[in-house]
Amino acid sequence: MRVVIFRDGGVANLIAKKVVYNVQCAHRGMSLNHTKGNRMSAARVMGGLTLCLLAGLGREAAAQNAAPPGVYTAEQSTRGEEVYRKECSRCHSTKDHSSADFRQSWNGQSVRALFDYLRFTMPDDDPAALNEQQYLDVTAYLLKLNGMPSGESALVADTTALKKLVIDIKAPGPAERSGPSLRRLFRSTR
Numbered sequence: 001m002r003v004v005i006f007r008d009g010g011v012a013n014l015i016a017k018k019v020v021y022n023v024q025c026a027h028r029g030m031s032l033n034h035t036k037g038n039r040m041s042a043a044r045v046m047g048g049l050t051l052c053l054l055a056g057l058g059r060e061a062a063a064q065n066a067a068p069p070g071v072y073t074a075e076q077s078t079r080g081e082e083v084y085r086k087e088c089s090r091c092h093s094t095k096d097h098s099s100a101d102f103r104q105s106w107n108g109q110s111v112r113a114l115f116d117y118l119r120f121t122m123p124d125d126d127p128a129a130l131n132e133q134q135y136l137d138v139t140a141y142l143l144k145l146n147g148m149p150s151g152e153s154a155l156v157a158d159t160t161a162l163k164k165l166v167i168d169i170k171a172p173g174p175a176e177r178s179g180p181s182l183r184r185l186f187r188s189t190r
Contacts, residue, residue, distance in 0.1 A: 070151015072140035080141025
């Protein structure tokens with residue numbers, strides 16, 4: 001099997017690395033979900049590969065203009081923070097999702113690419129386990145963590161609308177540059 005790792009180092013690259021790791025585990029008969037003993041299904045492998053292709057196209061297909069201010073509500077990001085603390089903080093810290101590496105990887109990507117990435121790959125031990133609204137809320141929370149302002153309109157699961165919204169994350173300050181690397185977010189593919 002040949003997997004193309006994209007040169008831009010963006011989301012498609014991260015997803016491809018995770019898919020390669022998952023395929024290697026499945027090939028070796030290893031369990032990806034160490035707590036439940038579930039094995040990687042062919043559908044998840046194909047879904048991950050499809051997502052890699054879509055994410056690779058997402059940067060080019062995203063609208064050229066940044067998302068307008070206020071693409072989510074404060075209430076939505078508060079709900080997202082609650083979901084994050086309950087589900088995501090088992091493996092991640094807020095620094096993982098607001099570091100210079102995170103900002104570099106996601107700046108210029110569509111909000112849909114972030115939403116789809118979360119929806120199809122998280123939680124790591126049980127992807128797609130949350131409902132659609134919870135993934136939207138966590139997406140809003142991650143936007144808030146990275147300085148995008150809230151507004152009057154909530155994020156909705158309209159994939160066309162989400163695709164038109166482009167993440168515009170300002171460069172981090174000097175104190176933020178020492179945050180953990182995205183490499184910590186994913187298991188090594190070695």
